[in-house]
Amino acid sequence: MNLYLTTNSTKLRFKLNYNPINYDLKTGKFQVQSEKFENYEDARANHWQCDKCEHRFSTYKSLRGHKKEVHAY
Secondary structure, three states, X not given: OOOOOOOOHHHHHHHHHEOOOEEEOOOOXXXXXXXXXXXXXXXXXXXXXXXXXXXXXXXXXXXXXXXXXXXXX
């Protein structure tokens, strides 16, 4: 019997801030929520979103830095 400890911090991180990239076959464009992009690189650069000001980021690390600098009390 193997027991594994998991943390909910990664699950919560993805639930709050991560927007998956979808490909729309009808339009031939990549979509992140309601925004559409011509290529995958543009869509990937905008798939992390700040939950307070809705600014978009390409990596979780840059989102975390933004939250520390702008939204810290």
